[in-house]
Amino acid sequence: MRILLWHVHGSWTTSFVQGPHEYVVPVTADRGPDGLGRARTWDWPASVREVAAEDLLDLDVDLVVLQRPHERDLAERWLGRRPGRDLPAVYVEHNTPTGDVPDTQHPLADQDRILLAHVTGFNQLFWDCGSARTVVVDHGIVDPGHRYTGEIARAAVAINDPVRRGRSVGTDLVPLLARTSGVDVFGMRVDLLPAATGLPPRQLSVYEDLPQDRMHDELARRRVYVHTARWTSLGLSLLEAMHLGMPVVALATTEAALAVPPHTGVVATRPEEVAAAAAAFLADPALAARTGAAARRHALERYGLKRFLDDWDVLLEGEVGR
Template identity: 75%
Template sequence: MRILLWHVHGSWTTSFVQGDHEYLLPVTADRGPDGLGRARTWDWPASVREVPIEQLRETALDLVVLQRPHEQRLAEEWTGRRPGRDVPAVYVEHNTPIGDVPLTRHPMAGQDAVPVVHVTAFNDLFWDCGSAPTLVVDHGVVDPGHRYTGEVARAAVVVNDPVRRGRFVGTDLVPGLTAAGGVDVFGMNVEKLGAELGLGPERLRTYEDLPQERMHAELARRRVYVHTTRWTSLGLSLIEAMHLGMPVVALATTEAVTAVPPSAGVLTTRREELPAAVARFLADPDLARGCGSAARTHALRHYGLPRFLAAWDRVLDRVLRGD
């Protein structure tokens, strides 16, 4: 199957393109947000091909994967085919609703030609999709292996754009976490976080834009993973950390309450319990190692790549059949 999709969410796409299909990514001259092409920091198979937008009208397609509202227009303009009418299509909703929650109307509501595939059951529950058909395909990730050592007695956080995104990703919670010990923050646009929060390197260190392989290696050396995000579907960095064998401290919000079992760490909505839980793991390597093993077992069972790819193949077959 030849599938057209945009490079929007690198981690999700990394898993999606591991299937037995050909994946076509639009490329613009400036490689801007609508034409990034192949990833630079993820390892993608050769079945992922870049296609200049000028060639898309002559390119055979079996299905289009939409991920942002304006991609419907781009697909029609660039390919000459209307998604859902001239070529089968699905819309993948990666995000929790923003706005008048839980009354937020989905941009694909009110139509029945393109099913909306949510990446979590929480999204399916909270978005108002009206009469649009909806499905849920839970996340799956490429297993990075059980790498946990916990040799660095610091907490790890993965977040992108923490200064700009603020409370959405729990930036305000980071200073409280440093009361338990040092915190290392990995992600995009994190280098100014220490200055923004007034925290020196003993309390907060940042690691900017590491390739995925190196980031996984560095995460696994930290004693505990902390998921500070308040409002997101389900951060794939959380699932990856669990695959690595890391114990988890997370906010009990959105899909995290399903993703993290009690044996894997601590889930809480109490602000004061976050640094307390981190402090326990930093002080007790055996406790951390045991919870990390439980986290990995759960992640492999519920968020493994084979289940994810099989579920997506069923969705794609269903859409091609017009069911």
């Protein structure tokens, strides 16, 4: 099957393109948001092919995976066919709703041509999709291997663009963690964080836009991973940390409350309890290692790549055959 999709979410796409199909990603001269092409910091197989936007009109595709509302119009303009009408399409909803939650209506609500595939049950529950067909395909990630050493007695946090995104990703919790245990923050545009918080390097260090493999190595050297997001579907960095064998502490919000069972880490809603849980793992390396091993076992079972790809194959074949 030849599938067209845009490079929107690098981590999710890295898992999706491990399947048995041919994957076409549009590329534009400026490599802007609608034409990023192949990933540069993730490892994608040769089955992922860049095609210039102006060449898509001559390309036969079997199905389109949409991830943003305007991609329906982009696909019609670039392919000359309307998704859901002239060729099969699936819309993947990665994000939690914004606006008047829980009454936010999805952009594809009340239509029956394009299946809405939510990446978490929480998303399906909170989006108002009306009469649209919906399904949940839980995340699955490429296993980075058990790399945990916990040799650095500091907490690790992964946040992209923390200053701009603020409370939704829990940026306001970073100073509390930093003062309690010292924290190392990984992600894109984290270089702005020290100036925004005023925290000294002994309390806060940042690691900007590392390649995925190196980031996994560096995360695994920290004693505990803390997932600070308040309002996100399910951060894949949390699942990656669990695969690495790290003990995790997370806010008991959105899908994270189900992704982290009691034996694999701690979930809490009170900031002081989040900080205390991180401090407890930092103070007890043996407890951290045992909990991290349990987290890895759970993540492999619930969020393994094979289950993810099998679920997607069943879904895609069903939509092409409709």
